[in-house]
Amino acid sequence: MTHTTRAPRVRLDNGGRAPWHPLAREAFEQAMDDGWADPRRLHAEGRRAAALLDGAREAVASALGARTEEVVFTPSHTASLHTAVAALAAGRRRVGSRVVVGAVERAAVLHAAEHGGLDRVVVPVDGSGRVSAGDMSDAVSQPGAALAALQHANGEVGTLQPLSAVHGSARAAGVPLLVDAGASLGHVSVGESWDALAADPGDWGAAPGVGVLALRSRVRRRSPFPEDPEPFAPGGVSVPAAFSAAVGLQAVLADREAQDSRRRELVDRVRTRVAAIPDVEVVGDAVDRLPHVVTFSFLYVDGEALLTELDREGIAVGSGSACTSSTLEPSHVLAAMGVLTHGNVRIAIDRSTTEKDVERFLGVLPDAVARVRAALGVEGL
Known part of the structure; x- marks a missing residue:
């Protein structure tokens, strides 16, 4: 036969x-043994878990050019985007309810920008999928703009957005810029043109079930959730997943x-x-x-x-x-x-x-x- x-x-x-990055998988498996406990507990096991989580935040913050206290882990990339839009809009609700977004943002951003009484303003793109920096500038300069959201790069067609120019216009207008780096972090340099940033560890081969959210200290925000020790990720996240995310990010940036x-x-x-x-x-x-x-x-x-x-x-x-x-x-x-x-x-x-x-x-x-x-x-x- x-x-x-x-x-x-x-x-x-x-x-x-x-697919799993080998070092991200190894980190996850190590943290399953060393970081299984609740990091909020005071016993030795809890302290080990807390140390792993703190180390993961520090490593991600270093990669982003941020402070450790500016980085939190969330349950997913979608959760990071939803939380960022809601938190920044709540922090600036006295200014207005307009959320300026590019037409090719993820569905998570587009939906969040019109949720809970927010007024979504969509800026069109050209044939390559790129917004005009001038159009974004005009939109964020209008009265009532609470925040702007712009992806660093489109994960569907690959086009990079004019982040530096848009961030400059947004800062001049006093409007915070949320950057979706879910398709770009680990692949290209993200830079510092952001006030809030969301990233997806699954995209660079780390454990699923965790997202990254960075919020600059200078940006007004308000947690959209009930009171919790973790205001932007109530209940906390998986320590092994967070540790895997940090180790995986360091590995992909190295080569x-x-x-x-x-x-x-x-x-x-x-x-x-x-x-x-x-x-x-x-x-x-x-x-x-x-x-x-x-x-x-x-x-x-x-x-x-x-x-x-x-x-x-x-x-x-x-x-x-x-x-x-x-x-x-x-x-x-x-x-x-x-x-x-x-x-x-x-x-x-x-x-x-x-x-x-x-x-x-x-x-x-x-x-x-x-x-x-x-x-x-x-x-x-």
Whole structure:
């Protein structure tokens, strides 16, 4: 009997949930033994857990250029974004209720910006997914602006935003800027152009179940939750997850430059080769972008069908909107950019992605697209 060996699966959907970084996993397992206790307890076990948590906050703060007391861990990235919007808006409620956001922000930010009586003001983006610094400046300068929210980079198309210019305008207007660095921290330099910042440890290969929230001491805020010893994360968070987040972040920052050049070369290869397939649109800024993300959309192709076809070939990719992909609804990001919203494939590679993985994907993709088009009866168009 002849046995056919199946090729190992290729995972190219690593945005927000990257595979474990080995050091992050090791840190998590160590903290399961040393940091299992409640860090608020005064016994030896509690003090060890508290020491791990304090060390994790210090390490993340150092990476962000912040003070240790300015960093807290939350249950998730979404929780960080919700908490930041609510806390900053509550701290400035006497000023107004307007929350200025970019059109391609995560759904978590867009929803929080109109929750609880807040008035969301959406600033449009250009075809690459970037806001105009001038438009943001005009919006934050209007009376009643409580805060502004702008992602550092879009996790769906990779485009970087003009953070420095927007932060300068916001500071001049006395409006705090919340930066969503969930897709960028660990991949590119975040810089200091922020007043509040949220980041996602899962995106750099750390344990799930924890988020990062940094709030500059100078920024007025008010906890949106009932009184608790942890005002921005009631009940506290998993110490092992927080420790994993800190160790994982230190690890990815240590070799970021080497990873950057390798991943940019692979993404550039994908952008070039995919563009040769008929009726495709490669989206996002080609240069000023994240090093590991690329998105493209096919005309006459159903995104869910293409996702399934590639999955049968042993290749996992993203599709639809990066923050609502479980619904496979048309992406609000792509819609805001004015580009194709269907037949979408999103790739986010990580340190484990090899040249062989990318070549296998590129070899399979044209035939997969052709099969989906044939099933829809649109061959030869």
